[in-house]
């Protein structure tokens with residue numbers, strides 16, 4: 320039987336760009352170039368590795384995002400995923416994570432899967448809660464924040480390196496997992512991969528295709544409200560001294576003493 | 582008065598400091614009540630500490646489920662109590678687990694969710710949460726506009742203040758729903774005896790400039806002289822010089838101490854994402870052009886292997 324793996328990937332503004340907010344206090348996606356969230360590359364990588372270990376497997380990348388999010392799907396396809404699903408609808412703009420999870424859950428159900436692989440967090444929102452929300456909506460077990468993951472005999476197993484302990488986790492399929500950036504370097508797309516990606520199918524879905532009402536999503540359907548967003552005054556550079564006279568440590572000690580740290 | 586439900590995080594039988602901060606913040610919004618889950622024999626002492634920090638009621642539940650299954654049993658308990666008691670808000674510590682618990686509780690309650698708040702205040706339409714976003718380049722204020730607000734708060738968001746309250750213990754029988762990943766084994770991390778990274782008032786971090794695992798000795802010595810936690814950049818972690826649990830940054834810990842000392846760290850945006858809200862920032866770096874110097878209150882251009890030991894010695898002699 321084919322192991323169907325769905326990978327959730329997000330298209331995010333480049334973290335090294337000058338990120339900010341649009342007038343409606345949503346993330347400004349026009350000012351900064353976007354890309355496949357780096358943390359989701361690890362999810363694609365683990366999905367590919369699991370599929371390579373399986374007798375027969377199919378990897379589908381799924382995204383909820385604007386037109387440009389296609390770039391993120393292309394990147395994942397060029398890494399080796401088989402096909403893609405793009406949920407794109409004007410009404411989605413401004414959706415919060417709870418609304419996004421509703422859309423993604425429906426898209427996953429429509430696509431069909433045995434295993435959902437997510438990144439540990441998106442690099443723009445950095446909430447790290449979507450995988451848990453998907454599990455909740457789909458009534459599935461979730462093994463999250465894994466630094467190692469494998470599938471054997473219909474069971475997904477993983478290792479989670481937490482603060483207080485290292486845990487070994489297990490869940491029967493179907494299940495949701497999320498993987499950290501410790502799970503293994505993501506591969507670079509090869510030239511062949513990039514060429515092949517151009518021919519791979521990308522299914523386009525709108526809210527109607529998923530039986531989702533417009534008022535359940537977007538700014539109106541979101542249950543949180545951003546009241547203000549203010550650029551934080553840039554930290555102003557303080558005193559810089561050199562260690563040319565070999566007394567840098569002493570000068571630093573004097574500063575720390577003046578601030579009552581020592 | 583409005584009941585504010587606080588999930589009390591505990592480890593090794595003791596209440597973790599961020600839980601005391603939550604109870605302190607909860608008092609601004611209403612009357613705190615604490616939820617203590619799976620504390621086993623330590624339940625009574627954990628409950629007593631919660632009372633000391635303002636919990637009028639302490640809901641307790643114990644059972645093997647809390648250790649054997651991931652996240653979901655705590656979600657079951659918290660949701661059940663929140664519904665039965667018709668609470669006005671639910672507060673959870675922002676940790677990997679805390680955020681997942683909060684998100685699932687919010688979904689089950691039909692509520693909006695705010696994560697990673699760094700401050701909370703009462704507002705006309707419910708709690709207003711301050712967040713620091715895009716690697717701390719923006720400060721936002723948000724509130725939940727639907728349902729019972731569920732909010733996770735970062736450690737070190739406020740100083741815990743005791744305010745003894747009744748702390749009436751109420752046993753809760755939780756209806757577990759199952760559907761969780763199973764925890765097959767748990768190996769506790771060996772304690773270093775140093776403060777917890779996210780909770781420490783002072784953090785001393787080393788980066789690629791430390792050069793080797795052995796190099797971290799000068800970082801640790803300085804940290805110990807200050808009673809500080811030790812952090813590391815991803816470059817140092819990836820090189821295998823320091824454990825990933827000590828990584829500071831976007832994919833590591835987000836810290837907000839009174840004092841952050843960066844040694845041999847260039848100050849990449851992903852590192853800044855984890856430390857930029859520190860009150861005072863100090864850096865030691867050989868390169869005067871290192872971007873970390875843009876954010877420091879005090880910087881020393883020099884070799885960390887000269888500057889750090891001298892500083893440690895100065896501290897020792899004071």
Ligand SMILES: Cc1cc2nc3c(=O)[nH]c(=O)nc-3n(C[C@H](O)[C@H](O)[C@H](O)COP(=O)(O)OP(=O)(O)OC[C@H]3O[C@@H](n4cnc5c(N)ncnc54)[C@H](O)[C@@H]3O)c2cc1C
Nearest residue numbers: 788789790814815816830831832833845846847851867885
């Ligand atoms: C998706 C993603 C997530 C990431 N997450 C994180 C994260 O969570 N945390 C994180 O830290 N990074 C993260 N990074 C990596 C980040 O981009 C940087 O690569 C990393 O922070 C660099 O670490 P560094 O400053 O130690 O090393 P470098 O940038 O190499 O800087 C080393 C510095 O040490 C100085 N130095 C060298 N020798 C000495 C000496 N003897 N004395 C004094 N100074 C010396 C040098 O001048 C230099 O400035 C992430 C990257 C990506 C793409």
Ligand SMILES: Nc1ncnc2c1ncn2[C@@H]1O[C@H](COP(=O)(O)O)[C@@H](O)[C@H]1O
Nearest residue numbers: 327328383437438440441446447448449
């Ligand atoms: N719009 C989206 N489309 C597809 N996947 C997403 C989207 N948003 C988040 N995810 C997935 O959920 C993970 C955690 O996201 P977050 O909870 O937003 O930090 C990401 O690493 C992705 O795998």
